[in-house]
Amino acid sequence: MSETTTTTAAKPQPEWLQPLLEIGPLVIFFIMNWQLGIYWATGGFMAAMVVSVSASLFIMKRLPVMPIFTLVVVLLFGSLTLWLQDETFIKLKPTITNLAFALMLWAGLAFDRPLLKYAFGTVFNLTREGWRILTFRWALFFVFLALVNEVVWRNFSTDTWVAFKVFGIMPITMIFAMAQLPVLNRHALAEDGGERPS
Template structure:
């Protein structure tokens, strides 16, 4: 008899990283060669290809890439249809703003959402989840504000470079800075049925 979890597939972290970074690299290269509108179309296609690959490999798509892809498609379509690059430049503001609102709003309504996103990976105390949620909510809010400052004050090419090579390092550094908090508030995993 097969275990019910045998059909679940896991994705190697490097593969996940490559699939999340891939569309940004496509965006950067296409912008350098053909401009922001071609880059936007290429970004939309690469995002859909990355989602399809995530589904094929793991048979599931995480919430954050799914929401981000939805916003890419909406704002990318507006950019191309109206021939106005302001929309694609506002996309990171919207995504980060949505994540901040969801996390901080969930806390306000006593329904923290971060455990649903990361609960399979980490086991934290209630206080640990609360603090981590506040930190990530504020981080996403800060990233939304940062995007607004950057795209409104630099050239399109500089903004594309920042979006491609600035966001990810900032996010990785921030995530690593949360390790001490997560270590302090680690909780024992609940035993699985039959153990």
């Protein structure tokens, strides 16, 4: 029975896949902005996001909810940027996306459903309190990212904003994720489902 279940289970995500799918479109965005300008970069970013999400769907055999939502926002704001020739829309995209993620996470908590558990429950095995704490912290972090994006794009050049989006956001996110390790360790469940001794 267990062998059958293992065979039919969803294919686990390769460790290299998520970083590649996230960084790839951003690198293309940076290079095209550097060489051709923000409007060509926006078009390239939109195409790269379509390829990234399609590759994730093909490899994982399932719809990745957060990347799908990000793709929709990228296509919407990217299209407005190109149609109206106004780079403000693509600069607003991170603000809208991060605030939307924060609201979704907080809405889940309001209904006693920590949504991060559904996204990362196959990676981490945490107590209910652990998922609640982690979800709340990530919601706050998404608000922080939205505020930082607003400060940068409103006060610095487009090239500076693009560079920060590519080379600033990812390290900040990694540092924040690493800072959550004590929560992961403190609220980790043992393999039998019981809490680990502290």
